[in-house]
Amino acid sequence: MFDKDKWQEIFDTIRKHKLRTLLTALGVWWGIFMLIVLMGAGTGLQNGVFSMFGSHARNSMYMWTQPTTMAYKGFQPGRDPDLTIADMNAIRSNFGEAIKDIAPRMWVPSGEIKRGKKSGSFDVRGDGPDFINIQAMNLTNGRFINPKDVEDTRKICVIGKRVKEVLFEDEEAIGEYLTMAGSEYLVVGEVASDRSNENQAQQDNQTIHIPITTAQRVRNRPNAVNWFGASINEPYSVYDYEEKIAALIRERHNIHPDDERAIGSENVAEEFDNISGLFTGIRVIIWVVGIGSLLAGIIGVSNIMLIIVKERTKEIGVRKALGATPKDIISMILLESVFITTFAGYIGLISSVGAVWLLKIAVGENVPMFSNPQINMSVGIGALVLLTIAGAIAGLIPALNAANIPPVVALRDE
Amino acid sequence: MIQLNEIRKSYNTEFTSLEVLKGIDLTINEGEFVSIMGSSGSGKSTLLNILGILDEYDSGEYLLDGRLIKNLTQTQAAQYRNKFLGFVFQSFNLLSFKMAWENVALPLYYQKVDRAIRKERAIEYLDKVGLKDWANHYPNQMSGGQQQRVAIARALITEPRVILADEPTGALDTQTSYDVMNIFKEVHEQGMTVIIVTHEEDISAKTQRVIRLQDGDIISS
Numbered sequence: 001m002f003d004k005d006k007w008q009e010i011f012d013t014i015r016k017h018k019l020r021t022l023l024t025a026l027g028v029w030w031g032i033f034m035l036i037v038l039m040g041a042g043t044g045l046q047n048g049v050f051s052m053f054g055s056h057a058r059n060s061m062y063m064w065t066q067p068t069t070m071a072y073k074g075f076q077p078g079r080d081p082d083l084t085i086a087d088m089n090a091i092r093s094n095f096g097e098a099i100k101d102i103a104p105r106m107w108v109p110s111g112e113i114k115r116g117k118k119s120g121s122f123d124v125r126g127d128g129p130d131f132i133n134i135q136a137m138n139l140t141n142g143r144f145i146n147p148k149d150v151e152d153t154r155k156i157c158v159i160g161k162r163v164k165e166v167l168f169e170d171e172e173a174i175g176e177y178l179t180m181a182g183s184e185y186l187v188v189g190e191v192a193s194d195r196s197n198e199n200q201a202q203q204d205n206q207t208i209h210i211p212i213t214t215a216q217r218v219r220n221r222p223n224a225v226n227w228f229g230a231s232i233n234e235p236y237s238v239y240d241y242e243e244k245i246a247a248l249i250r251e252r253h254n255i256h257p258d259d260e261r262a263i264g265s266e267n268v269a270e271e272f273d274n275i276s277g278l279f280t281g282i283r284v285i286i287w288v289v290g291i292g293s294l295l296a297g298i299i300g301v302s303n304i305m306l307i308i309v310k311e312r313t314k315e316i317g318v319r320k321a322l323g324a325t326p327k328d329i330i331s332m333i334l335l336e337s338v339f340i341t342t343f344a345g346y347i348g349l350i351s352s353v354g355a356v357w358l359l360k361i362a363v364g365e366n367v368p369m370f371s372n373p374q375i376n377m378s379v380g381i382g383a384l385v386l387l388t389i390a391g392a393i394a395g396l397i398p399a400l401n402a403a404n405i406p407p408v409v410a411l412r413d414e
Numbered sequence: 415m416i417q418l419n420e421i422r423k424s425y426n427t428e429f430t431s432l433e434v435l436k437g438i439d440l441t442i443n444e445g446e447f448v449s450i451m452g453s454s455g456s457g458k459s460t461l462l463n464i465l466g467i468l469d470e471y472d473s474g475e476y477l478l479d480g481r482l483i484k485n486l487t488q489t490q491a492a493q494y495r496n497k498f499l500g501f502v503f504q505s506f507n508l509l510s511f512k513m514a515w516e517n518v519a520l521p522l523y524y525q526k527v528d529r530a531i532r533k534e535r536a537i538e539y540l541d542k543v544g545l546k547d548w549a550n551h552y553p554n555q556m557s558g559g560q561q562q563r564v565a566i567a568r569a570l571i572t573e574p575r576v577i578l579a580d581e582p583t584g585a586l587d588t589q590t591s592y593d594v595m596n597i598f599k600e601v602h603e604q605g606m607t608v609i610i611v612t613h614e615e616d617i618s619a620k621t622q623r624v625i626r627l628q629d630g631d632i633i634s635s
């Protein structure tokens with residue numbers, strides 16, 4: 001198959017005809033380059049937007065109660081029933097198969113938080129141990145609230161990144177105490193928000209987490225819950241369980257089954273799915289544009305091959321007079337075309353990978369909505385294979401034409 | 415070596431039919447040095463193209479070295495041309511992007527001869543036409559006479575049975591023409607059959623036998 005002499009002949013021809021080789025190569029190169037760079041940028045945009053949802057719990061929801069709007073079982077409208085820890089347990093025991101994490105939260109009014117001579121005003125929230133799995137955050141030091149803390153109503157706290165910076169600066173915070181509303185709390189952990197929405201992240205980092213039971217005691221509202229977040233295991237749909245849980249809450253709190261307004265909820269998956277839909281659209285556009293430019297490349301190659309064969313008619317006549325068979329002529333033109341397209345496509349692949357890599361470095365961490373542009377290598381290689389086949393077909397038609405020109409006619413060509 | 419019986423050839427267009435060869439009978443023996451003379455339109459180039467298997471004839475028989483040359487596939491034709499025939503054209507037909515030795519070596523490429531041997535043989539044949547020192551020059555760096563000598567070396571390299579030359583001196587001045595004819599004469603003296611198409615009396619005078627064509631018929635041979 002590999003005929004060194006034939007390749008020598010082809011390289012010779014290519015080397016002696018740099019301009020036309022370059023023109024052919026350019027079309028192919030551009031097609032591949034555009035496709036890959038567009039896809040890289042598209043993935044970057046997608047990764048960027050998706051990372052705004054943070055690293056955790058895309059399949060999650062938040063739920064709270066609001067004043068009722070319908071009379072039910074003797075209760076008047078306008079009642080605002082409190083969620084309770086018992087509700088959380090009921091949700092767990094009813095939907096245990098689907099519930100991954102459930103995290104009730106209790107707000108504590110902000111106040112001045114002191115540590116020695118330093119002080120600041122921060123949000124204080126009573127949380128359950130699962131909370132760290134629901135809201136995107138990373139434990140940077142120590143531990144998060146554990147079930148024992150909740151059970152024993154311990155006076156411990158986990159502090160946000162900003163809290164640590166303000167109250168401790170470079171000092172070790174774990175094992176130290178903070179003073180909130182006259183009581184001392186032991187710092188057991190530090191967390192940093194992983195949400196990419198900057199406002200949300202900033203707010204999260206200024207939060208002090210205490211056990212929910214401790215918060216309930218501070219508020220003097222035992223068992224009460226302001227709202228809770230829940231995440232759903234993978235095969236189950238968060239949409240289904242959003243409704244099921246709401247129905248359970250209505251039943252437990254004597255709310256009319258049709259009273260939509262009494263239960264507030266937010267479904268992270270819904271928002272995520274909306275954006276996913278948008279990205280499906282963007283991907284379609286990228287593919288259309290990419291394939292369009294690839295097609296333009298292929299048509300360019302075909303055109304140039306036609307011109308090349310026309311230009312070489314006389315040469316083909318001479319070669320035939322000297323003993324070239326039709327097979328010799330076809331393989332010469334075909335191999336040349338395939339070689340140029342493959343090589344140019346390969347260069348296009350390499351340079352676009354380089355361009356995407358540069359884009360990644362240039363963008364870095366600084367540009368919102370854009371991160372980690374990636375290339376789907378199988379798409380790149382697929383495009384290259386397609387282009388090679390197209391190059392072969394582009395070369396085949398003119399090659400067959402050339403092989404069939406009678407030598408007298410070819411020799412007469414000027 | 416060459417035997418033609420009743421060879422006819424006409425070019426048909428939508429409106430007219432032009433009979434170019436009207437039944438040519440001709441025998442050329444091995445080792446002859448022949449010229450085909452005729453004015454423009456006499457059919458001499460068509461005859462040469464048929465002899466060179468570059469064109470097909472309509473009826474009759476053409477025997478080359480005892481083989482009937484008729485209804486050949488393109489591949490067979492290419493192999494016969496490569497093995498039995500050497501061509502020299504009026505406009506030289508060298509490939510401009512190849513050096514002199516590469517042009518000379520090209521027929522051997524189609525015989526699948528190894529590149530190193532091709533080069534060696536090409537330089538040997540360039541030496542025979544007195545152009546050994548020009549082996550690494552491109553055609554456009556050479557004079558017309560030199561280019562035609564390269565073309566002759568290219569025709570000779572496969573050691574063909576017959577050399578066919580179509581107006582080989584048509585693009586050359588008189589002195590260069592005679593030089594080229596001397597090369598053909600030397601080739602002939604080594605035993606090769608040489609057939610030259612020309613319309614110049616002084617060129618045909620240098621050959622052993624003159625075949626005169628007029629309006630598609632042989633008037634003397």
